[in-house]
Amino acid sequence: LYTRAANASKDEMKTIAELFGAHHRAAAQSLTGLLGRKAPTARNEKFYAAQSAKAGEGSAKELAAHMASLENALVATHINVLSQLRGIDGASLVASIIPIEARQAAVLVQMSGSSSLDDIMALDAEASIDxxxxxx
Known part of the structure; x- marks a missing residue:
């Protein structure tokens, strides 16, 4: 999704999308390394299809707002997953990813021009990816 956002953007938003996309690839590689053969090797096509149009069009502010909502959804999802993990290695890895996603969301909310606390702190249960x- 960040690749689509980067391709649809220029200037600061393009740079941010490329950087944040690299962060997500690194997190995915770390999770894959931990899970080994049990790790999924393909993206979730249903999720990608639902999100890709918004990630590839619109103004920089609109893209930033959409990507911020996705980052907040990932934070909420990973917090939920964290409470279900039993192993220390997996829990430590997921816990290390959460603050990065939260920081990315904060940057994107700022880039979107929003000052709404609901946008900045969108971590309720409904934000979690089902x-x-x-x-x-």
């Missing part, structure tokens, strides 16, 4: 809606 595995029933987007099964692996």
């Amino acid at each position: 595995p029933e809606t987007y099964p692996a």
